[in-house]
Amino acid sequence: DLHGQLDDLFLIFYKNGLPSPSKSYVFNGDFVDRGKQSLEILIVLFTFLLIYPKEVHLNRGNHEDHMVNLRYGFAKEVMQKYKAHGKKILKMIQNVFCWLPLATLIDQKVLIIHGGISDTTDLDMLEKIQRNKPQPAQAPSMANRLEFSRWVRQTVQEQIERCRRLVDISESESEELTYSSMVSLTDLDGPCRAHQEEWKQILDILWSDPMPQEGCRVNTVRGGGCYFGPDVTRKILEKYNLQFLIRSHECKHEGYEFCHNRKVLTIFSASNYYEIGSNRGAYVKLGPDLVPHIVQYQANKTAHTLTMTQRISRVEESAFRALREKLFAHTSALISAFKAYDKDDTGRITLSNWATAVESVLHLGLPWRMLRPQLVRSTADGMLEYKSWLDDLAMEQRSPEHIQSSLLEVIYRNRSNLETIFRIIDRDHSGLISFEEFHQTWKLFSSHMNIDLTDDGINDLVRSIDFNKDGNIDFNEFLEAFRLVKQSQ
Template structure:
């Protein structure tokens, strides 16, 4: 008996020891996966913010362009009106605005009756689940009614909870209709007993931005006192040109898309810029700065700010006077004029709005420029405490940043970030969340993740998918600066071995790309190293290259055009006011000269002219600009197969 017991004890001890070894191994394995996932999300977010920084810098170019390209003013003054926020002539009636748009009998999409009812909301939701498109006539009528209602709203909407009435706060949706429908499924549709605050960034990136807007606007028209819509930094026509919403509308509404976009500019400008719950909780899209003044923000004419990306800079006053005479239009933003002419925001007022739409919290004390995004500021815990105390508030709820769990506390839980678009960067990259605010500021947090599968994939599969996608966009960033990277690598490679140290490689990557990434940790997925840890720097480009549209064109030019492709597309979309997609050779040449001068791009004009001529396939003197950029491809070679994955620029 005793001997048998001893054997059992020994076996049990071995089993426990083995279990502990396996458990420790799994914990380490999971921790390494989580670390890789964290690095991948850091790559996504860093590149996203770098792109937004480029978008803000692009606005400076528009000012430069209008100052130096005088013929634009003569040829198409509407461009000046649009970029500098000049008001469009007011429509007298709904009929004047919408016009006579017939709905054919063949139309099988949802039909709305005005005034809207609760049934209208249900009809829309069910139709959008079936991927039906709402007719342009209904879209325009909803926009008209929404603008009329928004014009009666203050800059900050004030709402109250009650012992039996909670308010649901949602963050960024970014065109992800499935997330909105999941929120409604879990939390119920908006109603007088189920109020919501949607905290901006309804559009861009996702493919169903117009559907989200229609659902939110119809809900607002039904329950205006119980559904608050705050403006985000993406409710901005210049952002929409770059991040997809403009393309979405023009694709879905080929005939009336331009009119829809034109009026959406007005609607976005009329959106309130914040919500205050129970006089205790402030909800704004981005954040605050050390100079944020709620009294000033309460009194600005928010509708004068069509694009937050365009700072108020005075343009030629003679031209401003001419604009004033044309159909009674007021002068461009930034120029104050006497009499009955509308008041345009000052630079200080513009900065105040920019701060609350673009800023991010950080743990470092003080307030300093938001260098990652290029707009707004970083604000520390001391700034938050001072602001809340000054304005007799308890809490700041904001959105604007993707968080892995859908929400995050900062500044000793005085600032809460809520983000409602799950799978924002890639499937499995993050959860979405919403907050329920109860009586006396009691908060409940709800998380979710949209997935087509019946259950989530294993962690290692999710991490691999997210990481692969992150490395893909990072390599596209690298290939766009291939010539610059090779030059700096070769400067470090004194012995011409094709290899440099890891520290030299990391230094070179950061010097050229300026992304502030953990390059050493990312190196296993980007380069090949030898046993001594030296980097084969040309291996950076082993599995990715830009497909040249013309073999004779120099690589440096291709890389430059690829690098600035988004900026160039936005610029030409503004110039191409009729959206024909055609740009004359003269316009192309003039715009490129201005662009290269302002952006300090050193490419010989003759090379650009030669490329443009080669892209004028039918020799009609015009460039099909959409086809021009479709000619550029980034080709990725998968690690585990011989197949190639080609991305169109």
């Protein structure tokens, strides 16, 4: 859940990098409502979806719904920001919401859904639901959410006031009331019942919550979906040969929570959801092994005072940082490419040749001439001293000590492998390696490699890696440890 909190989205991109062909993202619903910048979040996510349709995936949440938006702020936000065309834009966005997938399946092993499941959840039926197929003249046979919702609204318009009298929907109430719960209070039959099963499938996926008790019971608090127990999770996993479920929908103090014997993971990405300091946000990273690696964060007070331009520049800086890292990882190849233009070995080439050489090495198809001011300091004569530029690039990626740059290059090229090792040692997937986790892994490692390492030796090693002395090892400290060990050798 991002819930209109643009700072959290920018912070995720800043920490983890922008979507790209090598970095896929799944956003698990509830992009809008409550926060003040829901529209900006949609524009950013839809843009990335258009640029990288195979790498960016947007699941639908329970707040991607017109009736919920009317109550929780998104409809009002659109009308305020686009006074002349607000209604038209809002209608267009609602149509897009109806097209959003209800679930994402990773490697046929990890199911990502916004809310949860029930004892009747049928993934095959969900896949076949025609989410948007207008049939305005055939309301009784509608099989899609959009047209069905329109029909329901027309049918029960005169009963809404009666529903409001039956249900307390004051703004002070912390729990949510959906339009579906209003419908459940009316005596609908005929066309409504004809699509009851598909309707229930969608409600369960978007609105359900896990509970510690066995079984499945109606979620009376939310007014839609159910509470599902560990046995329900186990049956779904076995039926579809899945490893675990990832869902959102509930604010968690730490930004995430495992339940049902670690087979259900809740991820909530909106930090400071209730107020500043109320909760951390989190996202989960999955590598080829599908082991969840949790990254926590909290947008600080400073972020709330930044202008939009300043916030965007932070995201841009994240992209340029990743670009500089990629340039550094290809230092050797770049030197060879530059020398092809520097026949006299002056150490200088034209900025135009620099752009051509960089593209010949990285093959990214980027407008290097336009990006050059952000990557290379301007020169009066239009020439670049490429050796000093590469030295400056190396300084960004390492500590000031003189370390053999070819070795560093190898480390950065193998960064993903080191991250996999980090996740293996980080047994509780907190994003930090505790001293105890390090100790257990290193004892196993030293035994396997027949290395005689005492407990005191392991303790000295782990303390030397914990540079900031906070009692844990983060990934940057882990990378730095590899460099320092190699340097000492």
